[in-house]
Amino acid sequence: MKISVVITLKKDVLDPQGKVIHQTLDGMGFEDINEVRQGKYFEIDTKENDKKKAEAKVDEMCKKLLTNLVIEDFKIIGSQ
Amino acid sequence: MKISVVITLKKDVLDPQGKVIHQTLDGMGFEDINEVRQGKYFEIDTKENDKKKAEAKVDEMCKKLLTNLVIEDFKIIGSQ
Amino acid sequence: MIVNEQLAIDHGLKKDEYKKICDLLKRIPNITELGIFSAMWNEHCSYKSSRFHLKNLPTKGKNVIQGPGENAGVIDIGDNDAIVFKIESHNHPSFIEPYQGAATGVGGIMRDVFTMGARPIANLNSIHFGSPQHKKTKNLLRGVVHGIGGYGNCMGVPTIAGQTSFDESYNGNILVNAMTLGHVKKDKIFYSKAAGLGKPVIYVGSKTGRDGIHGASMASASFDDKIEEKKPTVQVGDPFTEKLLLEACLELMAGDSIIAIQDMGAAGLTSSSIEMASKGNLGIEINLNKVPCREAKMTPYEIMLSESQERMLIVLENGKEEMAKKIFDKWNLDFAVIGKTTKSKKIELYFDEEKVADIPVNTLVENSPMYNRKWKKAKLPKKIKIEKEQFKTLKVQNVLNKILSNPNVCSKEWIWQQYDHTVMGDTIQKPGGDAGVVRVHGTNKAVAASVDSSAVYCWAHPLSGGKQIVCESWRNLISVGAKPIAITNCLNFGSPENEENMGEFVECVQGLGEASSYLDFPVVSGNVSFYNQTKDIGIKPTPSIGGVGLIKDYKNMVTMGLKASDNIILVIGK
Amino acid sequence: MHSSVITFPGSNCDRDVDVALKKFGFKNKMVWHDDVELPKSDLVVLPGGFSYGDYLRCGSMASKSKIMKSVLNFAQGGGKVMGICNGFQILVESGLLPGVLLRNKYLEFICKNVFVKVNNKDNSYFKDDKKDIYEFHIAHNEGNYFCSNEQIKEINDNNQIALFYSDENGNINEQSNPNGSLQNIAGVFNKQKNVLGMMPHPERMIDPALSGEDGSIFFENLINNLK
């Protein structure tokens, strides 16, 4: 089973990358943008085939390694 | 309108980060993993409120800046 | 929000400190004012437990241009050249978020140096971790090293030396001390003293966000089990913006429009504006609506206490605003006139047309608390007894292997290889020797720098440990052929409210002072980090000394590598 | 000989290259990324550093800056363009050179001396070179050269590889590959060989007091070839 997770910076945390990408897009003529935020994306392919169990495992991985909850949030966005 | 995009490495491109994360998770006792792939995630908040138009714009941004099509693929995963 | 004693205590103030605030103001402060007092009066900004002892350190010398009290110390190296340098701790944030904590530590110290008009030319760092076996050590070490490299490499400043140690007393409280050296022409040094009335006060750099609100208070509190709750106070660094800020500031500094400049470090806009006003014996008036903000609806309290990185405050000459703005526009940085200097000797803040703070500057600075804390001699650890007989059974080879494989002794190349140590094209002694050496660009002179600490010595005997560490710094500099000139110090200790920890501090500082007086090796800048402890147990006393020396002709530099076979090897000293 | 060095926001080896070019006889001009026109140049150098903080992908945003249009035209007209480190990354992102530079295999920034073997001397950068193997300095986080199977075939067929990581005797093997680069590639040319990108920094090795002097040999040879 393949679980997809998205990790984003918390709302009030500075996203230096997003800021510069926004400026660059603006300079390229994409002027309608309010904000760009960059995050990370993971696809974790596990042997576990039970959706609930697989998601619980990934939830644990996110908490223990993949995110630093000081500045980031995570969300499981798909399982297949 | 906020468009979410996921950018992933093409299948045949080596993902050393994913590999190291896999190994680390394995070492932490998550032994059921087949593979971990890391990608990027963007949330682009545009003034455009027409879903089709907004997505078309983001599609263009991805092609012109956000992805390097030699190694990456992108997918719009949500619009709200 | 109602301000009362409990709220003051929640801000880290003591009961009698809160009473003192009310007495000084002759009223109860509002929430913004309370925030300002708590930031200015905490240990990190006010040095309330250390000032009493620090004043005994020797700070003058014939090469000293600026001693402690400015953003960094400055020494004269002849021919109108001067070196600006300082070391700074970022211990607590690095434990919570090792990458960002270490990165912003490096960013902060570089800002201190270029605020004075100097281009940073070398970085150093002193990092201390718990036992290599401890479950957190590996991640912390990795994160810190990546953070230091991530910021310094992006800035294009070489990291030329450092120090790494492991000891279980840091298991719950690692140390990350970062040091920067910069080069400036002696007649182009900038200070933070505001002067003149009605001069525009300018904000430049990044926007203000809600990051690190109360970071300075966190640096003054010890870790306990509730550490998770303190998490959101960590800031994210943006070395790219800092690189732009560096170039923009140096470009503006090339002219003569700046009266005073101060970076926004701990306690952000609060401490920078108050320091400038205090040094100039002036008042400052700020319209907080003019401050560039990253988030909508930030309150005056948040704006004043935000620790967003990569920001500066400048007092300009009248009429230079347009010219200055052009420079910051070119570098794509925020620029805003947010206030002016006044003769009120007060800090006066306005928000939405309302006055939201009105505090006499002297109550925040001169009247800040100073404590001569109780202390007692720390109990010295027991001597380790090794019987003569035992020595005889040891094999030299085994002993050597054991020493060389000790994490505290083994090569640190895997660390410094992750730091760009050759950018700027003047690094003539890389990490791996006794001290790093960089040429002063375009001259025959070179500057040597080393950072040292020896917690075990200081723990075994604080007074001698304090002396030894200054001597070690001296030896490292003379070993590369440099004449030692001055030092900066970062004093990492446990709680000053614990009499034994305070005792370690007092005696170490005394030792430091004695050795540096004796060697004519004055202290020109420094930083104190207290409350390095987990629960009630303090770390081993860890003063880090950053020494700087001069090599008049870089061709006379000495390196430690053996040069040819059949040379005679001598041991000197006693 | 006239050269131009382009400063992007975040470039940090621009001064170092300026020093090196002048030392070996170039009349060098610094050019701002936001400028539209290149000054008259025999050589354009894109320096190392962290343009735009290396955010998104290294070199990606710099490749969109104003001056790059002129650089593109200049290169298409046969002008000599050299990218060092971040400059190399910008050149691949702008399409002037094939491939991409991925994160180093061991995920760590590497700063050290390496050896590189010159593969192709039939161009103005390495013609009449006295050396086959240089000791150069590298300092990067993303130097892991990669391209598709078809591309690598084309690159080899056109003899576009400029430099390989090797050991000091010129052996090209895994031990001498510091970052996981495909086939140990340290530098590539475009088809016409007027555009060169390389990860190593010759400008950091132009003085006996620095990491070495092989950079001096490189620059001396370069200016002679361009004359």
Ligand SMILES: Nc1ncnc2c1ncn2[C@@H]1O[C@H](COP(=O)(O)OP(=O)(O)O)[C@@H](O)[C@H]1O
């Ligand atoms: N964190 C670090 N950053 C940069 N250089 C380091 C670091 N840690 C150690 N080094 C370098 O490794 C070498 C050995 O360090 P150390 O064992 O502390 O030296 P010493 O022999 O003076 O005790 C020194 O040259 C030092 O500059």
